[in-house]
Amino acid sequence: MQGSASHELNLFIEVVRKIGNHETIKAALFENSNWAKILEYAKQHKVFPILYSYLKGFISIDARQDWDDAFYKHKSSINDQLEVLEEVVGILSKHPNIPFLAMKGITLSKLIYEDIYMRNSNDIDLLFRECDLNKVFDILSDHGYFSVVGDPYPYGLEEGKALRLPYPIFKQNDHHEYGEMWKKKSTGFIAVELQRYIHSTIKDLNIIDRILEYNQLIQLKKNAYPTFDLSHTLMILCENAYFDLTYSRRPITLRHYLDIALFIKKFKTSLDWESITSLVNDYGIGFVMIQSLNYVNEFFGNIVAKDTINSFMPKNTINKWRHSLFEMLYLSHQEFKKEFMYNKISYFQNKEDLPEITPHKDLTAYKDLNSYLQSTLSTDKFDLNIRYLIINKDEEINFYIYFENIALQYFHDNPFLIAFLNSNEEDERLILSLDMGWDRENNKLWGKWNDGEQSKEWEIPVIEIDDHKVIKVVLPLSKINNSLVNDKIYFKYSIWVKQIYNIHHFYDVGIWENYTDFVDRCSIIRLS
Numbered sequence: 001m002q003g004s005a006s007h008e009l010n011l012f013i014e015v016v017r018k019i020g021n022h023e024t025i026k027a028a029l030f031e032n033s034n035w036a037k038i039l040e041y042a043k044q045h046k047v048f049p050i051l052y053s054y055l056k057g058f059i060s061i062d063a064r065q066d067w068d069d070a071f072y073k074h075k076s077s078i079n080d081q082l083e084v085l086e087e088v089v090g091i092l093s094k095h096p097n098i099p100f101l102a103m104k105g106i107t108l109s110k111l112i113y114e115d116i117y118m119r120n121s122n123d124i125d126l127l128f129r130e131c132d133l134n135k136v137f138d139i140l141s142d143h144g145y146f147s148v149v150g151d152p153y154p155y156g157l158e159e160g161k162a163l164r165l166p167y168p169i170f171k172q173n174d175h176h177e178y179g180e181m182w183k184k185k186s187t188g189f190i191a192v193e194l195q196r197y198i199h200s201t202i203k204d205l206n207i208i209d210r211i212l213e214y215n216q217l218i219q220l221k222k223n224a225y226p227t228f229d230l231s232h233t234l235m236i237l238c239e240n241a242y243f244d245l246t247y248s249r250r251p252i253t254l255r256h257y258l259d260i261a262l263f264i265k266k267f268k269t270s271l272d273w274e275s276i277t278s279l280v281n282d283y284g285i286g287f288v289m290i291q292s293l294n295y296v297n298e299f300f301g302n303i304v305a306k307d308t309i310n311s312f313m314p315k316n317t318i319n320k321w322r323h324s325l326f327e328m329l330y331l332s333h334q335e336f337k338k339e340f341m342y343n344k345i346s347y348f349q350n351k352e353d354l355p356e357i358t359p360h361k362d363l364t365a366y367k368d369l370n371s372y373l374q375s376t377l378s379t380d381k382f383d384l385n386i387r388y389l390i391i392n393k394d395e396e397i398n399f400y401i402y403f404e405n406i407a408l409q410y411f412h413d414n415p416f417l418i419a420f421l422n423s424n425e426e427d428e429r430l431i432l433s434l435d436m437g438w439d440r441e442n443n444k445l446w447g448k449w450n451d452g453e454q455s456k457e458w459e460i461p462v463i464e465i466d467d468h469k470v471i472k473v474v475l476p477l478s479k480i481n482n483s484l485v486n487d488k489i490y491f492k493y494s495i496w497v498k499q500i501y502n503i504h505h506f507y508d509v510g511i512w513e514n515y516t517d518f519v520d521r522c523s524i525i526r527l528s
Contacts, residue, residue: 008037013329016047016254019054020261020300027058035063039070046120046255049074053118073187078117080185082106082220085124088192089225091143098136099212101127102227103195103236110218111233112263120255123180123191129212130196130205133178137168137194145181145192149501157182157189163501168194173380173505174517176200198236199243200517207283230267231276237263238292239285246319246343249428251336252328254299260292261300277311286312295325318516320346337428344430345423348490348519356488356524359392366391366400369466379497379507386493390525397480397489397525399473408445408462408469412438413498417450417506418473420483421490421518427482431518433494434473436460445471449479489525492518 011033018025038055042048052071059067085106092100105121113119128136137147147169150162168179176197182189197203202211215226228236241256264271280289289312293304320343323331331339357373365371372387385404390397399418415437422432433450445462449455461472483489496504508521 006034006037007032008034009041009330012038012041012045013254015051015055016045016258017300019050020258022265025054025058030055030058030060033060035060036066039063039067043070044251045253047258049120050113050118050258053115074120075117077187078106078109078121080187080190081121081124082116083185084183084190084192085225086220086222087143088124088126088140088145089223091139092136093223093225095135095139098132098139099129100132100136100226101212101215102218102225103127104240106220107218107227108233108237108259110220111227112259112266116220119259123193125193125195127195127198127208127212128178129209130178133168133194133196137179137181140181140192141166145183147179148182149503151502156180156191165500169499169503170505173507174200174203176203198239201239201243201285201288202283230270231272231279234260234263234271234276235280235283235285235289238289241292241295242288245291249337249340251331251333252325254329256292257296257299257325260296261303264296264303273308277308281313284314286314287317290315291317291319298325318347319343320350338425341422341425341428345425345485347516348421348423349485351519354490354519354522354524356526357390358526359390359397361392363391363393365389366398366470366472367465369402369468372400372402375493377493377495377508379495380505381497384495392527395477397475397477399475400470401473402465402468402470408471409438409440411436411445412440414504415496417494417496418475419492419494419518420480421522422482423485423490424482432480432483434475435496436471436473447473484527487526487528489527490519490522491525492522 011029014029015025017023038051039048042051048070052067056067085102089102092098103125105119105123105125106116109116109119109121147165147167148157148162149165149169150157168181170179171177176195176199178194178196181192181194183192184190196205197208198211202208211228211232214229214232216229217224218227227233237256237260241253241260244250244256245252280286290309293309296303297306297309321328321339322342323339328336328339360366360371366389369387372389375386375388377384377386382405384406386401387404388399388401390399392398415435417433417435419431419433422429434447435450436445436447438444439446445460446457447460448457463470463472477484480489483491492508495507497507498504
């Protein structure tokens with residue numbers, strides 16, 4: 001892979017390694033180099049600001065303006081973010097009973113690089129106790145910050161329609177962000193993200209409460225404000241690297257590993273690895289540290305002792321990457337998507353203790369409602385009680401479903417789904433689904449495949465059994481062939497609940513893009 005890579009990619013990787021290892025960079029490296037391509041790689045890997053600071057004396061005259069313009073734009077955005085951060089911190093300082101920690105962005109730039117302009121950042125991230133977030137929203141609302149739904153992007157402000165809301169709106173019901181609040185500045189709207197979890201890695205509110213107690217103060221211009229202590233900063237850096245690679249479906253981003261390497265070197269004498277190991281194992285995130293620190297060692301050399309990495313528990317990471325970090329740097333976007341799908345498929349193939357269902361062979365079994373299985377789908381408004389039976393008929397699977405506590409008309413604004421894990425390594429979609437909704441005008445239930453193809457709606461039959469309206473869903477095996485793994489189909493019921501405007505939340509599958517959440521909550525249909 002490396003042999004076929006461009007000179008500029010090899011050069012870019014060498015420069016990042018030199019920065020991480022505090023090695024001298026010489027002008028001779030850049031002879032006959034395409035500076036536009038190096039700029040492209042720097043932005044892709046989110047290390048443009050620090051590369052600009054190291055390389056600005058070497059940039060060719062014909063490319064210099066593009067690099068200067070990019071840094072001016074970056075610096076202007078950081079200045080606006082700093083103004084918002086300082087204002088928000090000043091507001092929250094008047095409420096000492098509401099603990100919070102500043103995360104990512106400007107804070108890490110100051111901590112690691114002693115310069116607020118050295119890291120790419122697009123917004124302000126603050127971590128709170130979940131119980132305080134309603135108060136925080138009200139406090140910031142009183143100072144001109146607001147929540148919004150928009151079109152085409154539902155959770156932010158872009159050109160088009162936008163509607164301000166008097167309350168926060170989740171991106172998903174169990175998303176790590178409680179909501180975003182916005183304010184207009186010279187470079188555009190700046191978002192303040194109110195966080196309640198550490199992505200989906202740490203969602204235990206008791207652990208979040210503990211983490212908020214481990215803090216240190218960092219000084220910017222006007223205010224000193226709290227951020228994570230050194231031990232937890234390292235954990236958060238490793239978690240960001242882990243989460244981004246595991247779930248984003250984007251090729252690997254070197255910024256994460258450069259941050260970790262430089263942070264460890266800067267605070268080498270201050271980091272208490274025994275304490276870090278104890279906390280990591282207590283939080284149950286050893287697999288995060290193992291993957292991220294091994295990649296740092298692979299790329300920058302042995303920065304962290306192998307014995308230290310081996311002390312983290314648990315060791316069973318969900319990832320089954322076929323390539324090393326260095327190899328992944330040379331994968332095309334399409335090649336990485338295949339690697340991502342392979343990793344996902346490996347996870348659910350090795351998942352144990354999922355409930356298994358053996359379909360009925362008797363084609364009349366659906367008439368006996370007492371033989372139906374039970375499932376509960378929890379939403380923010382109520383628990384949807386589902387009764388269902390599955391029949392294996394030749395080359396198709398038949399689902400017979402009825403709902404104990406709602407009428408089918410509820411699905412007009414809130415479609416019901418049978419979602420299937422996609423096991424096709426050549427296909428980047430994580431989940432395929434059959435969507436169903438109620439047509440009020442024609443008084444019928446419609447179905448439609450949500451599998452990336454232009455499938456048409458069709459009517460779902462509704463039959464009466466013992467005064468219950470039972471829907472019959474016929475699924476040709478050819479349609480769900482990509483969900484078959486060793487004669488097993490991984491599926492989950494879900495509902496797409498309309499919240500407001502163009503905002504819908506999926507229940508009960510976890511974060512829709514987070515395949516581990518989905519797998520952990522799904523069931524298996526065993527065909528043989």
